[in-house]
Amino acid sequence: MTIAFPPQTSSSPPGLQPEGWLRYLSFSLDHKVIGLQYMVAGFFFYLVGGALAGMIRVELVSPISDFISRETYNEVLTLHGTVMIFLWIVPVVNGAFGNYLIPFYVGARDMAFPRLNAVAFWLIPPAGFLLIASYFIAGAAQSGWTAYPPLSLTTPAAGQVVWILSVLLLGGSSIFGGINFIATVLKMRRPGLKLMQLPMYCWAMLGTSILVVLSTPVLAGTLVLLSFDIIAHTGFFNPALGGNAVVYQHLFWFYSHPAVYIMVLPAFGLVSEILPVHARKPLFGYTTMVYSILGIVFLGLIVWAHHMFTSATPPWMRLFFTIATAFIAVPTGIKFFNWLATLWGGKIALNSAMLFSCAFIIHFVFGGITGVALAQVPFDIHVHDTYFVVGHFHYVVYGGTVFVIFGSIYHWFPKFTGRMLNEDLGRFHFLITFIGFNLCFAPQHWLGLNGMPRRVAEYDPQFTLMNQISSVGALLMAVSTLPFLINVFWSAFSGRVAGDNPWNALTPEWLTSSPPPVENWKGEAPLVQHPYGYGVTPGQIDLGAATGREIWSSGQ
Amino acid sequence: MALVLTGLWIGQNVELLPVAASLNAPIYDQLFKVLFSIGSILFIGIFGLLLFSLIRFRRRDGETGDGAAVEGNLQLEIFWTAIPAIVVLFVGIYSYDIYDRMGGMVPLSDPHSMHGAAMAPQASDGSAGAVIQASVLGTPPEPSKRIWGGIGSGQISAGPALPVEVTALQFAFLFHYPQGDITSGELHVQKGQPVELRMEARDVIHAFWVPEFRLKQDIIPGQPTLLTFTPIKAGSYPIICAELCGPYHGGMRSTVVVHEPDEFATWFEKNNTATVAIAPSTSSTG
Numbered sequence: 130m131t132i133a134f135p136p137q138t139s140s141s142p143p144g145l146q147p148e149g150w151l152r153y154l155s156f157s158l159d160h161k162v163i164g165l166q167y168m169v170a171g172f173f174f175y176l177v178g179g180a181l182a183g184m185i186r187v188e189l190v191s192p193i194s195d196f197i198s199r200e201t202y203n204e205v206l207t208l209h210g211t212v213m214i215f216l217w218i219v220p221v222v223n224g225a226f227g228n229y230l231i232p233f234y235v236g237a238r239d240m241a242f243p244r245l246n247a248v249a250f251w252l253i254p255p256a257g258f259l260l261i262a263s264y265f266i267a268g269a270a271q272s273g274w275t276a277y278p279p280l281s282l283t284t285p286a287a288g289q290v291v292w293i294l295s296v297l298l299l300g301g302s303s304i305f306g307g308i309n310f311i312a313t314v315l316k317m318r319r320p321g322l323k324l325m326q327l328p329m330y331c332w333a334m335l336g337t338s339i340l341v342v343l344s345t346p347v348l349a350g351t352l353v354l355l356s357f358d359i360i361a362h363t364g365f366f367n368p369a370l371g372g373n374a375v376v377y378q379h380l381f382w383f384y385s386h387p388a389v390y391i392m393v394l395p396a397f398g399l400v401s402e403i404l405p406v407h408a409r410k411p412l413f414g415y416t417t418m419v420y421s422i423l424g425i426v427f428l429g430l431i432v433w434a435h436h437m438f439t440s441a442t443p444p445w446m447r448l449f450f451t452i453a454t455a456f457i458a459v460p461t462g463i464k465f466f467n468w469l470a471t472l473w474g475g476k477i478a479l480n481s482a483m484l485f486s487c488a489f490i491i492h493f494v495f496g497g498i499t500g501v502a503l504a505q506v507p508f509d510i511h512v513h514d515t516y517f518v519v520g521h522f523h524y525v526v527y528g529g530t531v532f533v534i535f536g537s538i539y540h541w542f543p544k545f546t547g548r549m550l551n552e553d554l555g556r557f558h559f560l561i562t563f564i565g566f567n568l569c570f571a572p573q574h575w576l577g578l579n580g581m582p583r584r585v586a587e588y589d590p591q592f593t594l595m596n597q598i599s600s601v602g603a604l605l606m607a608v609s610t611l612p613f614l615i616n617v618f619w620s621a622f623s624g625r626v627a628g629d630n631p632w633n634a635l636t637p638e639w640l641t642s643s644p645p646p647v648e649n650w651k652g653e654a655p656l657v658q659h660p661y662g663y664g665v666t667p668g669q670i671d672l673g674a675a676t677g678r679e680i681w682s683s684g685q
Numbered sequence: 686m687a688l689v690l691t692g693l694w695i696g697q698n699v700e701l702l703p704v705a706a707s708l709n710a711p712i713y714d715q716l717f718k719v720l721f722s723i724g725s726i727l728f729i730g731i732f733g734l735l736l737f738s739l740i741r742f743r744r745r746d747g748e749t750g751d752g753a754a755v756e757g758n759l760q761l762e763i764f765w766t767a768i769p770a771i772v773v774l775f776v777g778i779y780s781y782d783i784y785d786r787m788g789g790m791v792p793l794s795d796p797h798s799m800h801g802a803a804m805a806p807q808a809s810d811g812s813a814g815a816v817i818q819a820s821v822l823g824t825p826p827e828p829s830k831r832i833w834g835g836i837g838s839g840q841i842s843a844g845p846a847l848p849v850e851v852t853a854l855q856f857a858f859l860f861h862y863p864q865g866d867i868t869s870g871e872l873h874v875q876k877g878q879p880v881e882l883r884m885e886a887r888d889v890i891h892a893f894w895v896p897e898f899r900l901k902q903d904i905i906p907g908q909p910t911l912l913t914f915t916p917i918k919a920g921s922y923p924i925i926c927a928e929l930c931g932p933y934h935g936g937m938r939s940t941v942v943v944h945e946p947d948e949f950a951t952w953f954e955k956n957n958t959a960t961v962a963i964a965p966s967t968s969s970t971g
């Protein structure tokens with residue numbers, strides 16, 4: 130491990146890499162630049178996906194299909210799902226925070242493969258624009274983000290093929306990122322830093338990247354076969370040509386169930402970083418947290434068929450996948466109780482980062498409970514493919530992951546820019562997002578239970594009121610991005626100057642200037658063996674200005 | 686304690702489901718009540734705990750110190766590994782029992798049970814599973830004629846079943862009654878008599894869903910699928926396609942009319958076009 134500190138490339142010939150803000154538009158190899166590139170690009174696509182969601186909710190204000198044509202509606206819902214998953218959540222919780230934080234956490238000056246890293250990012254904008262352009266040029270795909278054949282074989286081919294191409298590019302980007310994270314966490318650690326001393330986010334990213342590397346290639350292969358079916362009229366998944374449509378579903382969900390953990394495990398990791406800092410307590414139960422991440426990774430790989438309980442799956446298979454799925458609640462439960470214990474007895478700062486993180490806990494517990502219910506075959510056969518499922522996964526994906534992304538931005542913004550975000554605007558942002566979100570998605574559970582299927586442009590008039598409530602919630606959510614955007618732009622230029630470590634945090638990214646220098650630390654990287662060493666031991670006197678136990682030392 | 690009672694009260698008294706109109710719907714509703722109660726207890730408990738912590742342990746003005754340096758507590762952690770494990774185990778066993786009572790564990794039928802003599806015993810009593818299994822063992826199904834099953838209600842239906850052939854296509858359901866050679870856009874069935882839907886999809890995947898029956902089954906092209914149920918409450922209920930199937934997916938709906946027995950006979954006679962009329966309620970063929 131002598132290669133851990135290559136002499137910094139700052140001595141490389143000047144002028145090849147742009148300086149200043151232009152760096153963010155360049156093929157930069159700096160993990161911090163790449164992280165922020167992911168973040169900004171991801172947020173752009175979040176706004177696109179949000180506009181699409183807005184179109185859906187406007188259409189559903191009335192029970193008849195009157196706002197956009199039915200074909201357009203299906204294009205919109207397909208694009209919405211694809212954009213939100215592959216261009217917002219996955220790139221941001223993995224790419225943005227992963228790239229920014231992981232090298233700090235392992236005490237390295239960059240990721241293991243900086244060039245691969247830049248390539249991974251630069252696959253995203255073209256893939257995203259390709260996808261969106263397909264809507265304007267040939268008409269986008271219409272078969273949902275799941276693209277089940279035979280429907281995806283019979284809807285207009287051009288849009289579907291572009292969709293496949295775009296998802297393949299994004300999958301490639303995700304795989305490159307995953308390989309990079311695994312290598313960085315395992316091989317780039319500062320000498321003397323043990324795996325079990327890493328901040329929890331590293332473990333989360335390790336687990337996530339394992340899932341990415343194991344399951345994304347399966348999706349890629351499946352989509353290639355699907356494109357053969359569309360272009361070359363092969364019959365892999367086409368029953369009319371002797372193929373089997375259910376096989377596609379198995380292969381698709383073999384990726385796409387792990388994908389939900391690819392979207393949420395990093396969020397678990399981020400929350401594990403935020404809570405101890407703002408509660409001034411060590412992360413409770415580090416070891417069990419690590420094992421539960423590994424448990425989730427393992428179980429996450431063997432539960433995919435819970436998406437297929439009504440697809441003529443044999444009884445034994447339904448039973449197996451019910452049990453495996455329900456058992457994911459065990460490692461997940463451990464993590465939640467550990468977080469609650471982290472908060473218990475702390476000195477909790479009720480700032481925006483903390484509020485978003487706590488809302489995440491509430492929403493995810495709710496979504497987890499509906500998830501365990503959905504795992505029960507007899508329960509699922511009624512609500513599968515209804516708005517109940519839409520409610521479930523928005524509670525975990527939006528109420529969970531997206532809330533964590535916002536909380537993380539409030540937490541790390543001072544690190545990114547050297548300035549604080551405005552807290553009052555932040556709490557206001559939290560309040561309307563929280564109300565809007567719950568107003569939007571809670572009623573959808575009732576809709577599903579009572580007979581509203583998902584992915585429809587028209588519905589039974591008895592559901593009008595609930596849909597309108599839901600749309601009002603969506604409007605609030607849309608409005609809530611305004612205070613956030615104002616806050617970010619205003620604070621970036623004239624926010625309160627943060628200082629290097631405004632939260633008195635102990636994790637390594639705070640033990641350098643804000644924003645950090647290109648080489649992360651002037652001088653040698655600190656060796657942080659107790660990233661959560663907060664707290665006073667009973668009996669110790671609280672010295673007014675305590676910063677927690679400073680157990681890090683620079684150098685060995 | 687109060688928490689448990691509140692949760693139970695919510696689970697038992699908050700009505701979120703539409704009317705229960707098939708034999709397996711009340712069974713479903715039992716499961717729903719149990720899940721809802723447990724879910725409420727857990728959710729309110731965790732929500733309360735979090736809210737309490739946020740208020741009780743909030744940082745007050747001027748406070749700059751840290752909390753206690755507690756890094757973990759193995760006993761506590763084992764305790765809260767056990768809670769979800771036990772809950773999940775209980776829920777799993779209970780829902781297995783529910784699934785079994787709905788007839789979900791009856792092995793998928795083979796061509797013989799579809800067309801042959803095995804039909805009648807299947808619908809007759811609680812030994813349905815055994816009978817079908819025997820016929821499967823006796824004659825291995827030809828793969829090409831394999832029939833796929835939804836939740837079979839073999840064990841909970843009584844009397845001979847009314848066979849109906851269902852064709853799902855973009856964007857409608859067609860119902861054909863082989864016994865009377867009736868073709869209809871609506872499904873008419875008789876209260877108390879088991880119905881056996883033999884479903885096929887023409888083009889893409891559709892799904893047959895009747896919320897009041899708590900039943901849903903995908904209809905996949907190339908896979909003839911069997912779905913049995915017994916309606917128990919007269920009335921008209923929506924049939925909804927639940928799998929995205931194209932632009933008019935949202936409009937792919939129909940109605941199932943559950944008649945009182947005499948009413949049904951009238952309807953059947955009126956529409957019967959078969960030369961030999963067979964009153965379905967007394968039918969012995971299958």
Ligand code: HEM
Binds near residue numbers: 275390435505530
């Ligand atoms: C305790 C954990 C969870 C359990 C037991 C669970 C269970 C389930 C089940 C059984 C379904 C299938 C419902 C159906 O289609 O009929 C489902 C759907 C879904 N879940 Fe979860 N889930 C859990 C957590 C999550 C998480 C963490 C995410 C993402 C961050 C997630 C995202 C989704 C999505 C996106 C779908 C719908 C996919 C689709 O059909 O488009 N779930 N979940």
Ligand SMILES: [Cu+2]
Binds near residue numbers: 436
């Ligand atoms: Cu899943």
Ligand SMILES: [Cu+2]
Binds near residue numbers: 855892928934
């Ligand atoms: Cu349909």
